[in-house]
Structures are given as C-alpha cells and as structure tokens.
Amino acid sequence: MRQLLPQHRAILSLFALLFGGLFVGMLMSVRPQVALSSSSSSRNSSASLSVDRIGTLREHQQELNAELSRLRDEQAELQQQSTSSQSNFEEIRTQIDQQQQMAALVAMRGPGVVVTLNDSNANSLPDEVADVNRYIIHQQQLVTLVGVLWSNGAEAISINDQRITDQTSIYCVGSTILINQELMAPPFTIRAIGDPNTLANAASNSPLLSDLWNRQREFGIGVDVKQKAQVQVPAYTGPLANRHLEVAP
Known part of the structure; x- marks a missing residue:
C-alpha cells in the first residue's frame, strides 16, 4: 500500500476539522428554528383554547342573565298578584265589616x-x-x-x-x-x-x-x-x- 506523506495527512486533518465545524454549525442553526416553530405552535394552541373558553363563558353568562331577567319578571308578577290579592282581601274585609254593621x-x-x-x-x-x-x-x-x-x-x-x-x-x-x-x-x-x-x-x-x-x-x-x-x-x-x-x- 502507498503511504501518505506527512503534508497529505495535515491537509486531510484540516478538511476533517472544517467539515466537522460546518456540520456542527448547521446543527446549531437548525435546532433553534425547530424550537421556535414548536414554541410558536404551542402559543397558537394556547391562544385558540383561551378564545374558545372565553366564548363558552360569555355564552354561559348570557344564559345566566336571561335566567335572572326571567326570575325578576316572575318576581314582579308575583308581587303584583300579591298586591292585588291583598287589595281584594281588604275590600272583602271591608264589605264583611259593613255587612256586620248593617246586621x-x-x-x-x-x-x-x-x-x-x-x-x-x-x-x-x-x-x-x-x-x-x-x-x-x-x-x-x-x-x-x-x-x-x-x-x-x-x-x-x-x-x-x-x-x-x-x-x-x-x-x-x-x-x-x-x-x-x-x-x-x-x-x-x-x-x-x-x-x-x-x-x-x-x-x-x-x-x-x-x-x-x-x-x-x-x-x-x-x-x-x-x-x-x-x-x-x-x-x-x-x-x-x-x-x-x-x-x-
């Protein structure tokens, strides 16, 4: 086999070092992009979940407001009925008193x-x-x-x-x-x-x-x-x- 001269070995070693450095640089440049892409995807996913959650809460709040409005209307109606019943009772009581006085x-x-x-x-x-x-x-x-x-x-x-x-x-x-x-x-x-x-x-x-x-x-x-x-x-x-x-x- 033919033997390499010392200068040839030095050149090969230099190429090896250059190639290794280039490979390492490429790796370093690729990894941050992957990490950035992953982080961006995570933020987008979290933002989407937050929007959906806010929408759900707003719908629930609207339902509660509607139920509260219905209960207030029902309370007002019951109060009106109670007032009317009380008024009718007082009128009946007055009529009874008048009849008792007449009798x-x-x-x-x-x-x-x-x-x-x-x-x-x-x-x-x-x-x-x-x-x-x-x-x-x-x-x-x-x-x-x-x-x-x-x-x-x-x-x-x-x-x-x-x-x-x-x-x-x-x-x-x-x-x-x-x-x-x-x-x-x-x-x-x-x-x-x-x-x-x-x-x-x-x-x-x-x-x-x-x-x-x-x-x-x-x-x-x-x-x-x-x-x-x-x-x-x-x-x-x-x-x-x-x-x-x-x-x-």
Whole structure:
C-alpha cells in the first residue's frame, strides 16, 4: 500500500476539522428554528383554547342573565298578584265589616242620646183612677220612640243592652216587656247613636211621642232625654230568623 506523506495527512486533518465545524454549525442553526416553530405552535394552541373558553363563558353568562331577567319578571308578577290579592282581601274585609254593621252583629259607639223611660213615680194612685195602665210604660211607647229615633237618623239603637234590629220583637208580657226574647222590667234605657241635637229634639218634640209626654205631665211617667258625646250599643246576640231564606243547590 502507498503511504501518505506527512503534508497529505495535515491537509486531510484540516478538511476533517472544517467539515466537522460546518456540520456542527448547521446543527446549531437548525435546532433553534425547530424550537421556535414548536414554541410558536404551542402559543397558537394556547391562544385558540383561551378564545374558545372565553366564548363558552360569555355564552354561559348570557344564559345566566336571561335566567335572572326571567326570575325578576316572575318576581314582579308575583308581587303584583300579591298586591292585588291583598287589595281584594281588604275590600272583602271591608264589605264583611259593613255587612256586620248593617246586621248589628258588632258593637258600635259614637255620639248620640240616652233616653230613660220609667213607670210613674206616684206613691199611690187616686181612688178614681179609671185606667192604671196610664201610669205604666208599655210596648207602644218603646216601639214609637224607636221608630222616631230611626226616622231621625239613628244609626244604632239598644234597649237595656239589647240591640234593636229589623228582627227585634217588642211585646208586653204582664208587667214586663219581652225584647229579643229577653224579659225586661223598667226602667228602660234607650241608647241611640247619631247626631245628638237631632235625636234629642226628635225625642222631645215629635208629635208621635205626644202621648208619652202627656203621661209624663199628668201621671208622673219618667222620661229623661240626655245628649251624649259618646254612646255605646252592644252587638245583637239574639236569634237570626230566616223564614224564607235557604241555600241554593
């Protein structure tokens, strides 16, 4: 075999070094590009994921806003219904109270008059008395007085704590009087709510009560009329008689 000269070996060594350096340089230039490409790809992927996530969150937020708006509308409707129901309840309650007042089923108070009727205060009757009944309060005086008070604006009337209504009956039973099925004896205290001046004037000057006042002057019947700033009459507690009323099917 032919042997290489020393100068030839030196040239070959130089070529080897140059080639190795060039190869290493090429590698160094390629690797950063690969790394840069990989890093760019990763950032693009992350950015894409972030955009998708933001889009999903926005859609969810829109759904929540829509649900919140629906719930607010529902709440407003419920509040309106509640207000309407409360208003209807108050109206019904007012109507019931008015009906109870008209039916005398509740106690009432207000300005008015108190009229007291009593049998004669005479200690003894004259021998020539033809009619002893002239010295006694009868149902007729009570019925007439109540009618006069009603016709002059009385809003509520009671006799001896018995409320007078359109169903009240007043009857004489011997020496007593039956009112709302309760036996009563004199004195009779009639309480009436209304304008005190009007009621007092009617009780004192009505022509319908002239017989009562004549008996007061001639036979000592007790008649006393007083105006009051506050009069109280009780609720009606007697029976409620419905002769023709029945529940419809």
